[in-house]
Amino acid sequence: MTIEAVVFDIGNVLIEWQPERYFDRLLGEESRQALFAEVDLHGMNERVDQGEDFHDEVYALAERYPHWRDAIRHWHDHWIELASPEIPKSVALLRSLRARGVPVFALSNFGIGTFAAAEKSYPFLKEFDRRFISGHMGVIKPDAEIYVRLEAESGVAPERLLFTDDREDNIAAAAARGWQVHLFEGPEGWERSLIAHGLLPECDAA
Known part of the structure; x- marks a missing residue:
């Protein structure tokens, strides 16, 4: 897929x-x-x-x-x-995907005030194509509603989304919707998953 x-x-x-x-x-x-x-x-x-x-x-x-x-x-x-420091290799993978024209979304449990503060310290948070931030949405992961709303607002079918998160309950909720998922345990494993899905060639990966 x-x-x-x-x-x-x-x-x-x-x-x-x-x-x-x-x-x-x-x-x-x-x-x-x-x-x-x-x-x-x-x-x-x-x-x-x-x-x-x-x-x-x-x-x-x-x-x-x-x-x-x-x-x-x-x-x-x-x-x-x-909320620090940033994870440089993950940021590099985000940018590598965008450089190849792959749409990249954020889906995060984050407050309105805390996200505003984070944007000031981490400019890469403005680089997503779409951002789905729980404080603005009024619903948090792993509530199914937040996944449904991302699907509806992005127009991407569940099975065509690849999601990474460090929490198993958030991953399980996405998988239940039919999303492709990767439990984040470090950027190296995430990089291998992106390569395996054909989204990054090994030579371009961070």
């Missing part, structure tokens, strides 16, 4: 997303574990990814846990340090 468009997740595919690593540096591993055990930071981030206001969500959560207030506010005030 010919692939008509390639779909990239962003976090841990194009940009490293390891908040625990940042808080380990900030607090030490033991205190970070205590913070994450007591405060549902990832649940808060999921609300942001669904379209809630970034600043308001982080700061409201901080006020509910005054003994963690300063640390929680780092999620907003130092967010770009949580």
Whole structure:
């Protein structure tokens, strides 16, 4: 089946997303574990990814846990340090596909405010042909609706989409729609998948 468009997740595919690593540096591993055990930071981030206001969500959560207030506010005030660095080889693969005329889409759980911040630090996020960002859509992966909407808005049939994501649940939801999928475990494996699908010749791959 010919692939008509390639779909990239962003976090841990194009940009490293390891908040625990940042808080380990900030607090030490033991205190970070205590913070994450007591405060549902990832649940808060999921609300942001669904379209809630970034600043308001982080700061409201901080006020509910005054003994963690300063640390929680780092999620907003130092967010770009949580979402870093970029993964250069993945960015090179994105650009190689575009150079060959392959349409490339983004499909990512990302808040409105956080995506705006990321664009300032990572200009390659503006290079996609289409961007499907959960905060703007009001729905997150792995909800089937976000995949259905990408299909409808792009006009590409499910079986002609090739999608990479680092989370198995997101990959499974796409596969259930009939998408071609690749579980991202590093850019080298993704490169091999793109070559295997005939989207990049070995000599052109990053």
